[in-house]
Amino acid sequence: RPTSGTVTYPSLGSIVAHKRGAVAEGVPAYVVLGYPNIVRGPGFLGPEAGFIYTTDLKSGPAGLARPKWLSSFRNSRRQELLEKVRKGGERRFSKDGKFAEYDAALQESIRLSGPGFMKTFKLESEPAGLRNSYGSEFGQRCLLARRLFQSGVRFVEVSYSDNFKNGTGWDTHNEGQLKQHLLIQDLDDALSSLILDLNNHNLLEKTVILINSEFGRPGGFDSGGGRGHQSKCFTNVIAGGGLNHRGAYGVSNEVSEKIVENPVSAPDF
Template sequence: MRCEGNPFSRRGFLTAGALGGLGLSLPELLMREAMAEQKSYDFVEAKAKSVIHVYLPGGLAHQESFDPKPYSPLEYRGEMRTIKTNTGEVFAETVPQLAKRADKFSIIRSMTHGEAAHERGTHNMFTGYKPSPALQYPCFGSVVSHEYGPRNNLPPYICIPNVPNEFAGTGYLPSSYGGFALGADPARDGFKVRDLDLAGGVDAERFVRRKQALQMVNSNFVSATAADNVGAMNTFYERAYSLLDTPAAKEAFDIEKEDAKLRDRYGRNQAGQRLLMARRLVEAGTRLVTLTYGGWDMHQNITQGFRSQMPSLDQGLAVLLDDLSDRGLLDETLVMVSSEFGRTPKINTDAGRDHWPKVFSVMLAGGGIKGGMIHGASDSTAAEPELDAVSPADLATTMYRLMGIVADKELMAPGDRPIEIVDGGKLISPLMV
């Protein structure tokens, strides 16, 4: 464990020089270590009560969104024009609504890693770790679920509409910390979350009898085996019962309860309704919501692709920021918009851009993040970081700290191996309130 400002870290104590120099007895050593751990883990101030993680699969082009290069040659800057933000910065013309609200969020223009394959880049951006053949790492939502558990009987980690990829899972943590998937798109007519209503012919009294009978059966299985899937299934059942028994929690999933005019403002489309559902869930008590939108792997016709997909996202994100702010939720809700990597500096022969992990952009808002800032910079052709490079581990460490979780806390992997939640990440302090 590494803890800033803490001279009594675990690794510090385990060095012979530190122990001999301090002259500590074993009881004194253990007492101070316990005090250091308690101070590190229990008393980190949480700025964000919830996170909305908006993930844009495929690799969002930073040049056509938050990091345009208007003075570079045409083959680098592309066809898009730029637009001034309300803070005086410049974005691509694809995000006019967000440009009007640039004072409410910040942009990291210097995200970087070395993985040009979709799967490996996605792993980085969902876990804060490079992929390893030896260990599967848990995603952000599963770690948050592990550290905090449910609130208001809502699942702590929810995916809209489904678990987005294989790296959005529990990794080495027990499977009970997996994400709850809606199973359907809230933009569809007649949207309904699966499994939230009692089966036909089952009234409340019969439900209670079934619950009691199942609990008796499950207790025998759990006491007879330590298998993860048995314990996880028992946990899932208990949480499902809690959800079904709590009308307010069930109502959070009912998007029809929203004012029709507000739904129109978000946009009656995938981006708008998924973002609105995310706001409903964090307002009701969910700790981390992951949602996906669009396909940004634009190897061809990138201008057309952005003009098709970005307007809905631009509108929905802008209204989400307004809505959270109006409800007094923005200061306690971290909104993070990310992708697995960026796109090549130069337009290819098919009028698109290819995979480029060396530099790309991430948007952060609320939950302890300052508004109206640009952190870091790419070079003149958006090819590499020029200033203040940020790694996935840095981003993850910052997100966890804003939630009150110390990122280098050790969790136990199979074989009783202690593994840090994030290894080696640094706080992006200039962006933090």
């Protein structure tokens, strides 16, 4: 649900993280591969249902990777000092809920910044042929998602933000429409490789893949040469997860302007 008034609702990822937690110890429950924003956040569930994120696969998760100039010895000294300060704060603010939340987040960040979880982001350890099959930046994010699932992360959101391919990404107004085929090819390469890769690692049957957007596009072009917004009829894709159904569910009219059979609302979905 969108933010309304004073209430900030949690994202789907945060709801899953809150209800189920991580699959394994030592990893977060929820990871965003893309830019952070309020609609991806925990809302009223609080920071424990939040996410870690990365926008740069080479740099790793934001706020967790140790700077190159910071040696392991100096980092250990800093943690020793921090532990002394933390214990003092714990005694002084023992009844302060905000301090407890901060302390929990701090301890988790220290744990996640260790080599155990951080090695998940080393995509160079994968075979070159596999990496190439995934394709561009978006595909590499999908490969990282598979590695995160292997490590025990419960929910991964992979954002498609390769705007450089056509100047607008999937917001295909005006001239952005002219190179939409590049986005489609990119998505096809990444998705097919992800499905095969998950299956090869015996993860497909227990991993639900969802391709989702907030609306579709009308069949016709607008005055700017692009395609506008269409919220009354569009498609999502679900794969994996042991689902028995195969093929399409629901029917639209010939130009996909309206649903004529088996509508699926957002709550149903």
